Amino acid sequence: MQKKSFSLLHTVATAGVFSAVSFWYGFMFGRESARKELGHLIETLRRSNSDPPASSVPPSPLEHSS
Template sequence: MQAAKNVTLLQAVAFAGVFSAVSCWYGFMFGRESARRELGGIIEDLRSGSGSSTGSTASPESEAHPKP
């Protein structure tokens, strides 16, 4: 006899809910970190007096840590 493990509908829904909550949490945290970096660059541009930010300007983080 094979001992098949039966998963109830309630267990499947609970697992899906937990997985969804964890996925949303990680997405929120990574999105927040990305937005924080972007806003930090904009704030530094404003503080340095360069009111116009274009796509060709380097971010303060890339200036602080040049690539080798």
């Protein structure tokens, strides 16, 4: 009887560790993916802000917020 309960406990612990590791890797992969995507957006915005302003282009909605 003791052997079976240890085996069940071992299985549950292994599944818990696997779940935690899978969650961590998924979280880190998602964070890295978002960082790359936002990095591209930030670079695009920086390039557009470094260009001389054109008088025919209306300001973006973000500039209107106070």
